[in-house]
Amino acid sequence: MTPTLHLTSERTLLIRFSGGMSLSNQQRVESLMRILLRWDSNLIRNLHPAYASLLVEFDPSQMSMKNFVEKIQDVLNVTQMEPRSSFRELNVPVFYHGEDLEALSIELSLSPTQIIQLHCSTSYTVFFLGFQPGFPYLGELPLALRVPRLSTPRTQVSAGSVAIAGMQTGIYPRDSAGGWRILGKTPIALFTPNENPPTTFQMGDRVKFFPIDEVEFNSFQGGK
Amino acid sequence: MIEVLSPGAWTTIQDQGRYRLSHLGISAGGAADPISLRLANLLVENPPHAAAIEMTAIGGKFRFQKAVTFALMGGDFAPTLNGQRIAIGQSFLAESGSVLELSQARKGIRAYLAVAGGIITPMILGSRSSLGLEKLQAGDLIPVGESKTKSFWRTSFELCLAPSQILRFTEGADWELFSADAHQRLTSETFIVSPQSNRQGIRLQTSLEGSLDLEERLTEGVCWGTLQVPPSGKPIILMNDLQTTGGYAQIAQVIKADFSGLGQCRPGCGLRFEKISLEEAWAEAVALEERLKASLERL
Numbered sequence: 001m002t003p004t005l006h007l008t009s010e011r012t013l014l015i016r017f018s019g020g021m022s023l024s025n026q027q028r029v030e031s032l033m034r035i036l037l038r039w040d041s042n043l044i045r046n047l048h049p050a051y052a053s054l055l056v057e058f059d060p061s062q063m064s065m066k067n068f069v070e071k072i073q074d075v076l077n078v079t080q081m082e083p084r085s086s087f088r089e090l091n092v093p094v095f096y097h098g099e100d101l102e103a104l105s106i107e108l109s110l111s112p113t114q115i116i117q118l119h120c121s122t123s124y125t126v127f128f129l130g131f132q133p134g135f136p137y138l139g140e141l142p143l144a145l146r147v148p149r150l151s152t153p154r155t156q157v158s159a160g161s162v163a164i165a166g167m168q169t170g171i172y173p174r175d176s177a178g179g180w181r182i183l184g185k186t187p188i189a190l191f192t193p194n195e196n197p198p199t200t201f202q203m204g205d206r207v208k209f210f211p212i213d214e215v216e217f218n219s220f221q222g223g224k
Numbered sequence: 225m226i227e228v229l230s231p232g233a234w235t236t237i238q239d240q241g242r243y244r245l246s247h248l249g250i251s252a253g254g255a256a257d258p259i260s261l262r263l264a265n266l267l268v269e270n271p272p273h274a275a276a277i278e279m280t281a282i283g284g285k286f287r288f289q290k291a292v293t294f295a296l297m298g299g300d301f302a303p304t305l306n307g308q309r310i311a312i313g314q315s316f317l318a319e320s321g322s323v324l325e326l327s328q329a330r331k332g333i334r335a336y337l338a339v340a341g342g343i344i345t346p347m348i349l350g351s352r353s354s355l356g357l358e359k360l361q362a363g364d365l366i367p368v369g370e371s372k373t374k375s376f377w378r379t380s381f382e383l384c385l386a387p388s389q390i391l392r393f394t395e396g397a398d399w400e401l402f403s404a405d406a407h408q409r410l411t412s413e414t415f416i417v418s419p420q421s422n423r424q425g426i427r428l429q430t431s432l433e434g435s436l437d438l439e440e441r442l443t444e445g446v447c448w449g450t451l452q453v454p455p456s457g458k459p460i461i462l463m464n465d466l467q468t469t470g471g472y473a474q475i476a477q478v479i480k481a482d483f484s485g486l487g488q489c490r491p492g493c494g495l496r497f498e499k500i501s502l503e504e505a506w507a508e509a510v511a512l513e514e515r516l517k518a519s520l521e522r523l
Contacts, residue, residue: 045244
């Protein structure tokens with residue numbers, strides 16, 4: 001279970017944990033990230049968490065590559081990756097009328113109502129934020145909802161779109177291209193650059209979706 | 225203030241970008257050619273973190289509303305000040321009301337306009353760099369900071385603006401997943417830059433296909449300079465406005481000392497890749513810093 005360290009350049013170190021996507025890896029990556037965020041900000045320039053890895057951008061003028069790798073190895077050797085005892089829980093409203101709901105209903109042999117019930121049935125974990133500012137990678141999706149992403153991504157997915165792909169579900173913070181299957185849309189903002197923190201979700205948060213209708217969606221947007 | 229008379233094709237405010245926000249999905253941003261930004265700032269005696277105007281492919285037209293020292297660095301956009309051709313890589317005084325105009329890029333693809341005192345648009349998340357969406361528009365008034373610049377400077381630094389370039393790299397996170405054949409082809413073939421390239425990534429038209437069974441893999445962190453290979457086999461070199469994570473195999477990492485070349489390569493450019501060690505990559509970064517400073521000459 002020892003993580004592997006790869007210096008991929010003179011200023012980037014990729015730390016990989018074995019075992020792929022799992023809640024225990026989510027906790028390992030998150031605790032390591034939180035430790036490194038407390039290190040000297042001139043040394044640690046950026047951290048890119050993912051399902052089972054953490055990419056660290058560091059400044060080699062602050063510490064040699066060799067010493068940096070040794071220091072990280074020490075942390076991995078001695079630090080207990082303690083699971084968090086408490087989580088923030090967020091409830092996210094969704095107006096389920098997404099572009100892919102009908103097609104998914106046929107593909108999964110489920111009614112749209114069943115798809116919505118299943119999507120709202122679980123508490124998801126924010127495995128990490130990536131792809132776009134504030135985009136939460138949420139998992140794990142109920143087995144009955146697992147479908148591959150679109151073979152050709154859409155060039156236009158609107159901000160707030162709630163979508164699924166494989167074991168994951170997520171929310172697009174802004175208009176962009178995207179290949180996930182769209183179930184609906186949330187009126188909440190995910191990326192607010194002038195606020196602190198600038199993202200609505202944080203790594204490790206727990207998220208539940210609940211359905212709203214069009215009137216509620218519009219009043220939520222207007223009332224924001 | 226600088227008044228934007230005509231913005232050009234894709235003109236933004238850029239500084240050295242954002243740091244320590246990747247874990248929120250926020251990419252670094254910043255100047256696509258960091259060496260040119262650095263030099264442009266040095267020429268007008270600005271600190272390295274000062275913001276400048278970045279132009280891509282087609283330059284803009286600007287009126288200086290008060291007298292200011294400025295410098296251009298980067299690609300050759302045939303710049304004129306009040307109709308007179310001026311040099312790149314040198315600082316000048318623009319009198320109040322002067323008009324600076326850049327045309328199409330003849331060499332390279334990005335130019336930087338730095339003014340003494342720097343551009344002082346509001347900071348967002350610790351940087352003045354565009355968050356990827358905001359471009360300058362005709363009529364915009366761009367605020368400029370106070371400056372005490374006294375001297376004029378010239379740089380003899382030679383940027384890599386040629387239609388063919390050699391980019392040096394270190395082994396990427398997935399180097400060992402690729403076959404010896406793919407390794408050999410990466411370092412022997414010439415890869416053509418696609419017109420679909422932008423500040424998110426440089427797309428290459430030449431394929432490394434057959435090199436790897438490119439099934440969907442677990443998403444991992446990616447950064448500036450990462451050479452990814454999607455299922456099409458056509459590599460993408462990630463640039464500043466990249467996504468912070470990606471699902472494609474990472475064959476290589478272009479060294480930081482060659483980022484200027486990445487920011488200046490035009491569609492149709494031929495790129496060749498040369499593998500070096502981590503120690504060499506670090507030595508190149510140190511040597512580059514020395515060369516930048518040694519290239520400056522007071523006028």
